Amino acid sequence: xxxxxxxxxxxxxxxxxxxxxxxxxxxxxxxxxxxxxxxxxxxxxxxxxxxxxxxxxxxxxxxxxxxxxxxxxxxxxxxxxxxxxxxxxxxxxxxxxxxxxxxxxxxxxxxx
Amino acid sequence: xxxxxxxxxxxxxxxxxxxxxxxxxxxxxxxxxxxxxxxxxxxxxxxxxxxxxxxxxxxxxxxxxxxxxxxxxxxxxxxxxxxxxxxxxxxxxxxxxxxxxxxxxxxxxxxxxxxxxxxxxxxxxxxxxxxxxxxxxxxxxxxxxxxxxxxxxxxxxxxxxxxxxxxxxxxxxxxxxxxxxxxxxxxxxxxxxxxxxxxxxxxxxxxxxxxxxxxxxxxxxxxxxxxxxxxxxxxxxxxxxxxxxxxxxxxxxxxxxxxxxxxxxxxxxxxxxxxxxxxxxxxxxxxxxxxxxxxxxxxxxxxxxxxxxxxxxxxxxxxxxxxxxxxxxxxxxxxxxxxxxxxxxxxxxxxxxxxxxxxxxxxxxxxxxxxxxxxxxxxxxxxxxxxxxxxxxxxxxxxxxxxxxxxxxxxxxxxxxxxxxxxxxxxxxxxxxxxxxxxxxxxxxxxx
Numbered sequence: 001x002x003x004x005x006x007x008x009x010x011x012x013x014x015x016x017x018x019x020x021x022x023x024x025x026x027x028x029x030x031x032x033x034x035x036x037x038x039x040x041x042x043x044x045x046x047x048x049x050x051x052x053x054x055x056x057x058x059x060x061x062x063x064x065x066x067x068x069x070x071x072x073x074x075x076x077x078x079x080x081x082x083x084x085x086x087x088x089x090x091x092x093x094x095x096x097x098x099x100x101x102x103x104x105x106x107x108x109x110x111x112x
Numbered sequence: 113x114x115x116x117x118x119x120x121x122x123x124x125x126x127x128x129x130x131x132x133x134x135x136x137x138x139x140x141x142x143x144x145x146x147x148x149x150x151x152x153x154x155x156x157x158x159x160x161x162x163x164x165x166x167x168x169x170x171x172x173x174x175x176x177x178x179x180x181x182x183x184x185x186x187x188x189x190x191x192x193x194x195x196x197x198x199x200x201x202x203x204x205x206x207x208x209x210x211x212x213x214x215x216x217x218x219x220x221x222x223x224x225x226x227x228x229x230x231x232x233x234x235x236x237x238x239x240x241x242x243x244x245x246x247x248x249x250x251x252x253x254x255x256x257x258x259x260x261x262x263x264x265x266x267x268x269x270x271x272x273x274x275x276x277x278x279x280x281x282x283x284x285x286x287x288x289x290x291x292x293x294x295x296x297x298x299x300x301x302x303x304x305x306x307x308x309x310x311x312x313x314x315x316x317x318x319x320x321x322x323x324x325x326x327x328x329x330x331x332x333x334x335x336x337x338x339x340x341x342x343x344x345x346x347x348x349x350x351x352x353x354x355x356x357x358x359x360x361x362x363x364x365x366x367x368x369x370x371x372x373x374x375x376x377x378x379x380x381x382x383x384x385x386x387x388x389x390x391x392x393x394x395x396x397x398x399x400x401x402x403x404x405x406x407x408x409x410x411x412x413x414x415x416x417x418x419x420x421x422x423x424x425x426x427x428x429x430x431x432x433x434x435x436x437x438x439x440x441x442x443x444x445x446x447x448x449x450x451x452x453x454x455x456x457x458x459x460x461x462x463x464x465x466x467x468x469x470x471x472x473x474x475x476x477x478x479x480x481x482x483x484x485x486x487x488x489x490x491x492x493x494x495x496x497x498x499x500x501x502x503x504x505x506x507x508x509x510x511x512x513x514x515x516x517x518x519x520x521x522x523x524x525x526x527x528x529x530x531x532x533x534x535x536x537x538x539x540x541x542x543x544x545x546x547x548x549x550x551x552x553x554x555x556x557x558x559x560x
Binding site for chain 2: 045049051
């Protein structure tokens with residue numbers, strides 16, 4: 001099992017969610033986050049006073065998926081979150097030791 | 113220029129007066145009495161109704177208009193301090209005005225009359241329900257003028273925002289109103305020397321805006337920069353307030369300018385029209401300047417531009433025509449934009465909310481251009497008493513500007529110096545970092 005974490009542009013969230021549903025991903029967790037990468041921050045201007053805002057708002061998506069669907073999931077996110085511009089985000093894949101469904105106590109593949 | 117204008121009797125003023133004279137004659141004939149003297153002092157219900165309204169509009173400019181305009185531009189930890197200062201000034205000025213300021217500004221000062229009025233009407237002595245000032249009750253006149261002495265010190269608050277002691281601020285405002293506002297108000301409107309010079313200041317370009325703008329700059333320089341300025345980011349915490357406040361100022365300003373005619377007549381109508389025109393023109397001019405220089409237009413920019421236009425048309429409002437107003441607005445929009453964004457950066461002083469950049473600069477642009485666009489050939493109502501050419505009028509305007517700047521600058525320095533020695537002007541560093549709301553008032557603007 002794998003945990004796929006993707007940092008994306010906020011306005012792409014709906015597209016990514018749709019793409020993941022289409023390939024059968026059962027659930028995701030979404031968090032609003034801030035950070036910086038190559039896009040850096042942005043500037044704000046108030047009566048000539050320029051302020052650089054270092055951290056930009058992004059959305060973090062987490063999805064626990066089976067080994068054999070990882071490539072498909074990565075592909076879906078890459079395609080749906082892509083704008084071709086700097087700041088589109090990144091995808092991190094970690095191995096996932098165990099998954100437990102709280103209601104039934106099911107574990108592993110059955111709990112995904 | 114209120115009473116000076118009315119008594120000197122411009123052509124436009126004479127027509128309604130004749131009506132009163134005719135009525136007076138009629139009554140005299142009927143009564144068989146040879147009396148005409150009461151014609152000047154007859155109450156006009158129309159004028160009174162408008163002035164009651166105008167007075168409420170001008171108070172609305174300070175609370176809540178100016179208060180919100182400023183409150184939005186400070187950081188959230190100082191939002192209450194600014195609102196509180198404006199509210200306290202409103203109350204303090206009201207009390208001082210009725211105790212002695214009204215008398216100092218608007219009565220005859222005897223030998224000293226060129227410079228300051230007397231104390232005949234201290235405690236509003238002799239003013240009753242029946243006392244008239246021109247065609248309106250004196251109670252209405254003095255309350256209308258009171259709203260001007262309220263907004264002028266409140267304007268200064270923006271220059272030293274986020275760092276002045278509340279106690280020092282109160283003392284400063286009381287002394288400043290007594291030693292600076294009352295004399296200058298008397299010079300221009302109370303029968304003092306500037307009025308005699310033919311200086312045109314319809315609604316208070318010198319008395320209110322240049323006066324407050326220069327005092328603000330002096331205060332900003334004497335208190336020093338806010339801790340961390342300009343390296344630390346100090347963005348406005350809620351521009352929604354600022355835009356709402358600017359909008360309220362725009363509406364209230366009709367009372368300020370059209371009310372300064374002290375009558376519901378054609379001059380008041382033109383003052384209202386040119387106020388609207390100049391404000392719109394300045395708002396667009398600031399917005400476009402920013403668009404060109406930065407690449408994007410901003411809400412703070414267009415709102416600031418509107419205020420700059422309102423300031424600049426203030427001295428001109430009873431004297432210029434619509435096309436003059438367009439030009440004055442455009443000049444103020446660009447001029448104040450440069451003063452608030454470029455000049456301030458270049459010199460590095462911390463006039464926190466641009467009292468100098470908007471009110472002094474806008475006031476000076478308006479005062480000088482009043483001398484130009486008052487020309488009948490440019491659609492204006494004509495020059496002031498004793499001035500026959502545009503050159504002479506512009507010189508008279510410059511005298512008004514320079515006298516105001518010099519007097520208010522010197523007096524403000526002295527007053528601030530004395531207060532600094534006795535109680536200190538600034539909060540300490542820890543209080544400033546904590547924010548004035550908690551440090552001085554034990555409360556927070558937002559409990560979220």
